[in-house]
Amino acid sequence: MEIKTYIETHKERFLNELFGLIRIPSVSAKIEHKADMESAANYWKQLLLEAGADSASVMPTKGNPVVFAEKIISHQLPTVLVYGHYDVMPAEPFELWHSKPFEPEIRDEKIYARGADDDKGQAFMHAKAFEYLVKTNQLPCNVKFMIEGEEEVGSSSLEAFCIENKEMLKSDIILVSDTGMIAQDIPSITVGLRGLAYMQVEVTGPNRDLHSGIFGGAVANPANVLAKMIGDLINEKGQITIDGFYDDVEILTANERKKINAAPFDLEVYKKALDIEQVKGEDGYTTLERTGIRPTLDVNGMWSGYIQEGTKTVLPSKAYAKISMRLVPHQKPEKIAQLFEAHFQKHAPKSVKIKVEYLHGGDAYSSPTDSIAYLAAEKAYTQTFGKMPIPTRSGGSIPIITTFERVLGVKSVLMGFGLESDAIHSPNENFPLFNFFKGIETIPYFYKYFAEMQKK
């Protein structure tokens, strides 16, 4: 049976199974969802067993468990290790969702839900591609699955898991769908990912909230101080002012930059989609370069004082910010975190106290475009989309990818089927049915070509 026919026959069941997974609110950032993490892991175990795995288990870690499953046909054949994650981002702010984040709804040919794309929807495609190959006796290689539950909070238990289970995880390639493609008619393969250093800053002024009339003007206001320090982190040219921040940043050649800018990109369409009058970033770089090859710094959250309706004349005791930096190859998150903290400690006025925490991070990643895995993926896309995919660098991070390379000695191939408009990490996350089914259709070809080429 052809994959297209298989999808057509089972599409309703596929969606129902995915919806069951989505309905488990497995938000790894929040402790109250601890039980949901277990439920989601068990759901995956069941999914993989039913799809045709020889064995599947929910393996404990110091954090959330990892689901491992495998089907070994022959030790003579190559092995593909599929990586994905069952945890999702928090869904706040809830009021901006048009339907409930954990009750999937199909509207305009898209699945709307937290995790619809990232990464429940995308990882689920692999379960179904695998199911097709097993059920139709076409599986051309061994397959292993490793589905974790801490990707959205820095995959902090996965490195130890990889070290402890190195033999079990042995494979020839790691296959990941947790990235995007340029457009529905422009397939692409991600060959670069930015690293991440995610920080939290706490500024303490007076030991309690004060009346801003009685004390205002005489006592440092931590909110004003923090705002000033954040403002000073980026200069007029859009450069990050932390000493040493750019030291390890790779300078790309004119030719490399040319390649990046060759990707289809329409600035007017981009601005219109975001409803912004102007883009903003580091001087001297295009938008594709700013998100692909340059490191950045963003406030992800900040809060201080009275933040409800009405007015309160308070001089707050504390002000907080969550600030993350996207890193490029050779920038080490731990070093960047130290430079960040040193910057804050150095520039803080003596009238406040500063506490800086490094919440999580990961290295940047880049992969070659002439490997067997890349060429197999390229061929698979060409088969199903009717055109060659474009290699791209994504601004996002999957910190664990570099760990895989370092610990397991295995490269990854990033076959992402998401779109920029999927609003991952945002309200109204969605995943078009087209992309979902096209993913299931494309993945089996990757197995086919990879097994063929690897054998040669």
Add this chain to the structure above:
Amino acid sequence: MEIKTYIETHKERFLNELFGLIRIPSVSAKIEHKADMESAANYWKQLLLEAGADSASVMPTKGNPVVFAEKIISHQLPTVLVYGHYDVMPAEPFELWHSKPFEPEIRDEKIYARGADDDKGQAFMHAKAFEYLVKTNQLPCNVKFMIEGEEEVGSSSLEAFCIENKEMLKSDIILVSDTGMIAQDIPSITVGLRGLAYMQVEVTGPNRDLHSGIFGGAVANPANVLAKMIGDLINEKGQITIDGFYDDVEILTANERKKINAAPFDLEVYKKALDIEQVKGEDGYTTLERTGIRPTLDVNGMWSGYIQEGTKTVLPSKAYAKISMRLVPHQKPEKIAQLFEAHFQKHAPKSVKIKVEYLHGGDAYSSPTDSIAYLAAEKAYTQTFGKMPIPTRSGGSIPIITTFERVLGVKSVLMGFGLESDAIHSPNENFPLFNFFKGIETIPYFYKYFAEMQKK
């Protein structure tokens, strides 16, 4: 009967009555407390009738009602109008309170509760001082009470109320206890109050929250933009950078500044009480000047993005700040609000949209130290504290005081009995029993001396 004996006899009842008032969570900033505003107003009406008012009524306004009560002995005698407010500040953050904000508790000889001082506790002293004078047949003048419910949100209905009820509110002096004194053994009378302009700023970047990896570095982050703009509002010298901000600021003479700095003030004690290493403010001014005679700007609240536990790599769509400026005589809040908005509109980068709202404001106030009212208050304090009170300028604002002068043509005398350590507007607001009872003891002497001196 002496006032001291009267207090001793009735102190338990006084506290119970005050506690009943405090238990009504009359938070004017929040719409869900609408019914509590009515309850608090009715509680006051009952209090004043029982204390001996001829009549008392809860009078509707466009906002929360005003309680008006009076006892007219003779049109030949002078009339004192007591002003106070029954609304309180929001009590957030609740988790920092050591006891429930709306369940008063006496610890270490202090009443702990939201409103214990500001202004339930202080206004309540007047009800009891009045009760004493009526019940012991010593009331030397006519008395009117006007207790409003919108002081903490800018008294927005009170000007119209004064205009409509000018005749009813006719009086020789307005008596207010909504300020502080220097220390329990250093009585003081507030002769200056700062004005206020309270603003809210909304910065909009992209039309939805974005993934900070995919868009970070290419799209203006409204949190970074707002932080930068807040940071730039105050320069290295501690001066506010809004064009025209200082245009109408009165320059005090060396002699006036000398007087202000003559007030007892120990910088080391001040810093220790707040647990800060250094004070911070406008260059060239002392702490007393910074809070008394100079205008200031403080962030009262700011928020953007993900502000809960853990991490979320979001590039927020919106960032907000509540920013208020304390003003000095001659600075007009409406004009300052316009300058503030113009500043934000002018300096905002084109990559974001800015919305500025003027939430509320009020003029600064200053009063003479040679008026009959001042002299009567001075004599009253001297009687009960055994020493002359010091005239001080407070950093706080009671916006309505200047409106009274303009609309009713009547000056106010500010007999405040609060302490800086009362933590008004903060968690664990409190009011020492000493100050509470000393207030009830002192107020009747004001009536006595004011009536005597006014007659001459």
